[in-house]
Amino acid sequence: MKNKKNGKNKLWIALLLFSMVVLFVTACGSTTETTTSTNPTQGENGNVGNKEEGSRQVEEKAELQKTTDTPYWIYVANEGSNDVSVVDTSINKVVATIPSGKVSHHVYLSPDEKYVYVMPKGETFITVISTATNEVIGKIEVGKAPTHPGYMPDGKTLVVGVTGDKVAAVIDMENNKLVKKIEAGKGAHDTSITKDGKYAFVSNNKSDFLSVIDMTTMEKVKDIKTGPVANGNTMSPDGKLLAVGVTDEAKAVIIDTHTLEILAEVPTGKGVHNLRFTNDGKYLMTGNQGDGTVTVIDTKNFEVVKTLQAGLGANIPTMSPDGKYAYVTANNDTFISVVDLSTMEIIKNIPVVKNPHNLIFSPDAKLAYTTNWGESSLSVIDTETFEVVDNIPVGLNPNGLQLMTSVPKEVALEWQAKAEELAVEKNNKETADATPITLEEKLYQESCSTCHGLNTIEASGIKGDAWEQTVDKMIKNGAKLTPEQADTIVNYLKTKFPN
Structure with a gap:
């Protein structure tokens, strides 16, 4: 009985070993076949190519993926080179350069992202660029030195302060035409519009008042006395307050947008120019170019709660989308100051290139881009580490910039290819024109x-x-x-x- 059991056990063991061998051979054959058919270094005819060529193809594919992931463009106004640079942020390179007029100061994007409006301060017109072709499609005559506009809530109308002609120009953005010029003041500069579209406020930096325009009648209804050199103006997030920086008297004038009456005049640092409310509206921060300070004002009591020392020519306090930080540019320095809004303390001065002026954030807010006026570059800042991660060459003296998010991937690739072709042509021309060295x-x-x-x-x-x-x-x-x-x-x- 015992021998029979041993015999049966030996038979089962033999069968088990045989099955394992068969499975092993089959698996090896299967693996070899799969590896051969999917080898990344395979040539077009099924022949195996060299590994270097295969690696290159993989790298090119990865680079292609990099350049087509959620592309967005930045349009940059260059005052010194009188043009607009179009930066593809997926490759951090300029893919188009568009002549736009003398001293191209700022760019503004239509809400539907079809057009870019350039404000050349050395001209009498607004330059209109089609984002579909990156070409100038028209010029809207408005008067000398168009500057900073405001958007009507319907997204169809732009109101622009025209510094040299004492007017505000109303622009139809659907047809790209001038609707009307409305009387403002000498040095008409910044424009803000109420949330209901009833009033447009135009600060006049060569006058001592702010002009109020009724947009239903398109007539000026009031001049609010602010003091000499009413410069930048900005509206609170809820639309109830308007703040005006009065440069010569170093103060912020705060106005009720419903009653059109002055609520408070709050002292600031010297040379106050641009000012911004925090995202929650609890504070107003002013950039004081004269002494490089930032004044923090409590909007409930209209009192100064903090004065911070930023860079020389402290300019625009731009709030991060999450409302945690203010990034303060400095017109005459080489860094941007980051203010922690929970403590109202400067936690980092980020070195950039030179004279950072305007700043915007990427759609996901992981990056910030600032123009370096006096140079020819944009600095790219990682908003988690507060470090500069790249500097992108653009035109001379870049100032205003705007972000366009609706760039199709295939369009981005087309412009990247065009930019490469132009770069090769330029290099070939420079080589051909160069005098041979003896x-x-x-x-x-x-x-x-x-x-x-x-x-x-x-x-x-x-x-x-x-x-x-x-x-x-x-x-x-x-x-x-x-x-x-x-x-x-x-x-x-x-x-x-x-x-």
Whole structure:
């Protein structure tokens, strides 16, 4: 009985081992076949290519994915180069440059994102750009130096302060036409509009009053005396208060938007210009360019609760979308100050390039972009680490900027390809136009820049035959030149800098 059981056990063990071998061989064959058919380095004809080529293809695919993930563009007004840069933020490069008029100060996007309106302060018109083609499609004559507009609640009308013509221009954004010019004051500058669209407020920075326009009749109904140089103005989130920065008297004037009466005049730092309410409306913060401070005002009691020292030329306190921080730009400094709004303390000064002016946030608020006026770049800031992660070259003296989020992926890729083509053409042209360097000049540049810059030689004032003695001195001081090379350089310098 015992032997029979042992025999049966041995048979079951043998069968089990045989089944395992079959499964193993089948699995190995299956694995080999799958690996061969999906090998990423396979060529077009099914032949296996080299691993380097396969890696390159994988990297290109990853890069393509990077450039098409939720693309958005930033339109940047460049005052110095008189144009607008279109920045694709998925690659952090300019994909289009659009001539837009002298001293292109600011850009504004229509609510439907079909048009960009450029305010060139050196012109008498507003430049209209189609976002579908990134081309200028029209110019709306409004008067000298259009500046900062406000949007009507219907999203169809723009009201623009025209600094040089003492008017506010009303623009039909559906047809891109001037509707009317309405009397304002000298230096009509910033414009804010009530939530119900009843009133437009225009501050006049070459006058001592704020103009109030009834938008139902499109007539000025009141001038509110504020004091000389009524500069920036801003409206509270609930639309009940309007604040005006009065530069020459260093104060913020706070107005009831319903009664059109002044509620308070609150002292600020010197040279107050731009000012903003916090997202909850509890505080008003002013950028004081004259002394680099930020004044924090409690909007319940209209009292100063804090004065912060920011950068020179403290300009615009821009609130983060989550309402936790204010980013204060500085027109005459090299950093942005970050204010923690829970403590009203500056927690970080973020070094940028130069004279940060305007600032906007990415759609997910993970990045902030600021223009570096006086240079030709945008600085990109990580809002979690408060560190600059990139600087994007744009036009000269960038000022205003606007974000466009409705960029289809295929459109973004088209513009990226166009930008690459233009870059190649530009490089080829520069190469073709470049004057070929002679052997003599090459020898001069290589031999005479070892110990000092070539500018030292060119600024020395040495001329003609005096170069023989100078080159001899160079050789004695260690310049490694053969007699033939020395003669070549002397003759070159005699020709370049004759008696």
